[in-house]
Amino acid sequence: METVSASLDRIAILRTLDADERLALTRQCRWRRFRADEQIIDHLSDTRDVCFVVEGAVRVVSHSVSGREISFDEVEAGGFIGELAAIDGGPRSASVVARDDNTLVAFLAPRAFQELVTNRPELALMLMRRLCAMVRQATERIMDLSTLAANNRVHAELLRLARPNRKPDGTAVITPVPVHGDIAARISATRETVARVMGELTRDGVIEKRGSSLVIRAFDRLDEMVQEVRGVG
Amino acid sequence: METVSASLDRIAILRTLDADERLALTRQCRWRRFRADEQIIDHLSDTRDVCFVVEGAVRVVSHSVSGREISFDEVEAGGFIGELAAIDGGPRSASVVARDDNTLVAFLAPRAFQELVTNRPELALMLMRRLCAMVRQATERIMDLSTLAANNRVHAELLRLARPNRKPDGTAVITPVPVHGDIAARISATRETVARVMGELTRDGVIEKRGSSLVIRAFDRLDEMVQEVRGVG
Numbered sequence: 001m002e003t004v005s006a007s008l009d010r011i012a013i014l015r016t017l018d019a020d021e022r023l024a025l026t027r028q029c030r031w032r033r034f035r036a037d038e039q040i041i042d043h044l045s046d047t048r049d050v051c052f053v054v055e056g057a058v059r060v061v062s063h064s065v066s067g068r069e070i071s072f073d074e075v076e077a078g079g080f081i082g083e084l085a086a087i088d089g090g091p092r093s094a095s096v097v098a099r100d101d102n103t104l105v106a107f108l109a110p111r112a113f114q115e116l117v118t119n120r121p122e123l124a125l126m127l128m129r130r131l132c133a134m135v136r137q138a139t140e141r142i143m144d145l146s147t148l149a150a151n152n153r154v155h156a157e158l159l160r161l162a163r164p165n166r167k168p169d170g171t172a173v174i175t176p177v178p179v180h181g182d183i184a185a186r187i188s189a190t191r192e193t194v195a196r197v198m199g200e201l202t203r204d205g206v207i208e209k210r211g212s213s214l215v216i217r218a219f220d221r222l223d224e225m226v227q228e229v230r231g232v233g
Numbered sequence: 234m235e236t237v238s239a240s241l242d243r244i245a246i247l248r249t250l251d252a253d254e255r256l257a258l259t260r261q262c263r264w265r266r267f268r269a270d271e272q273i274i275d276h277l278s279d280t281r282d283v284c285f286v287v288e289g290a291v292r293v294v295s296h297s298v299s300g301r302e303i304s305f306d307e308v309e310a311g312g313f314i315g316e317l318a319a320i321d322g323g324p325r326s327a328s329v330v331a332r333d334d335n336t337l338v339a340f341l342a343p344r345a346f347q348e349l350v351t352n353r354p355e356l357a358l359m360l361m362r363r364l365c366a367m368v369r370q371a372t373e374r375i376m377d378l379s380t381l382a383a384n385n386r387v388h389a390e391l392l393r394l395a396r397p398n399r400k401p402d403g404t405a406v407i408t409p410v411p412v413h414g415d416i417a418a419r420i421s422a423t424r425e426t427v428a429r430v431m432g433e434l435t436r437d438g439v440i441e442k443r444g445s446s447l448v449i450r451a452f453d454r455l456d457e458m459v460q461e462v463r464g465v466g
Contacts, residue, residue, distance in 0.1 A: 131364035138371030
């Protein structure tokens with residue numbers, strides 16, 4: 001039996017449990033090994049178990065409502081995954097797939113997990129801090145997406161202005177130099193954002209002011225920057 | 234003294250405490266009244282206190298790293314705010330301002346808040362569920378931003394194709410009808426996304442297929458849709 005040899009000793013969040021407590025928990029778990037790429041949790045499934053990754057590693061893939069994969073993460077042995085559904089009973093937000101062959105996972109039922117993490121203050125604090133980190137990471141990503149969007153709109157607007165005057169050597173000239181305030185008004189950004197982004201492009205050698213003209217020195221590179229961000233969606 | 238008349242009886246998360254426990258907690262808090270628009274927490278401040286909103290209501294404003302305000306929320310009497318910093322000791326993610334005159338706030342130090350929510354399983358579970366809800370909300374917003382971006386790219390690409398053929402009556406004709414797969418390739422979206430968005434536009438009367446042409450029936454409306462989304466950043 002797997003359950004005899006397997007142990008939860010390496011699971012980081014359980015390190016404050018003593019040997020007896022950990023053994024009791026080991027027996028509460030359902031144990032299973034997975035081959036590489038084998039599905040551990042389907043994000044459409046109704047299970048709410050937490051998965052402790054005992055050996056190997058897993059890949060976590062988040063899905064949008066339309067089923068598109070939107071983010072990826074890996075959890076190595078010693079970690080766990082699936083706490084949102086176990087705590088709030090809500091739907092799975094991600095699918096979990098074994099990354100390595102022989103990945104060993106211990107599944108703990110949601111009620112048992114809730115009892116575990118709410119009955120021990122130090123475990124409760126660890127889980128709360130982990131959830132706080134998830135909130136902060138997601139908030140940062142929202143800010144990134146918003147900022148990226150504004151930067152990208154400046155890039156796209158410069159491309160739009162430059163496209164009719166694109167030369168075979170990959171440069172393009174915009175005459176007269178566009179006024180920051182005009183660009184800002186057209187793309188719903190602040191003048192400060194436009195000034196900052198154009199400063200960055202100048203520093204990176206993508207654009208250059210020459211007399212009364214703005215020279216796009218690397219049209220294709222600017223085009224690529226816009227395309228790359230468009231890959232987000 | 235405020236502290237004599239004031240009580241934490243209406244704070245939802247504290248409803249399972251008995252009268253003695255709540256009284257003890259009342260005494261641990263620092264109490265203060267605020268006028269409308271008066272700042273309660275500056276997001277740049279070093280405090281990590283949790284704020285229970287006892288009377289009145291507060292406005293919560295999240296800030297990006299660059300200082301731009303990115304989201305707004307209101308917390309009515311009975312709620313609380315500031316748990317992230319209190320739990321993980323990290324920086325404030327938001328500023329809090331009184332919405333109503335005479336708003337009464339009870340501030341609890343981070344260590345006392347941590348003890349409160351980790352020593353009572355039912356309180357621990359309530360806070361964990363609240364944090365889970367924050368994670369799920371933020372994740373949804375990320376998905377919205379990504380989806381919005383893809384939809385918007387379809388709109389923008391149709392505008393780009395239609396602009397040279399715009400007529401004084403506000404319509405424009407694209408001939409031949411653009412192939413979904415071609416649009417998808419140009420804007421880094423899936424063909425399914427392009428088909429879905431064009432279906433929605435057709436249903437809303439913004440575009441219409443006529444023979445071998447695609448008619449933009451409301452160029453300005455499509456343009457507004459693109460501009461509106463651009464306001465995100």
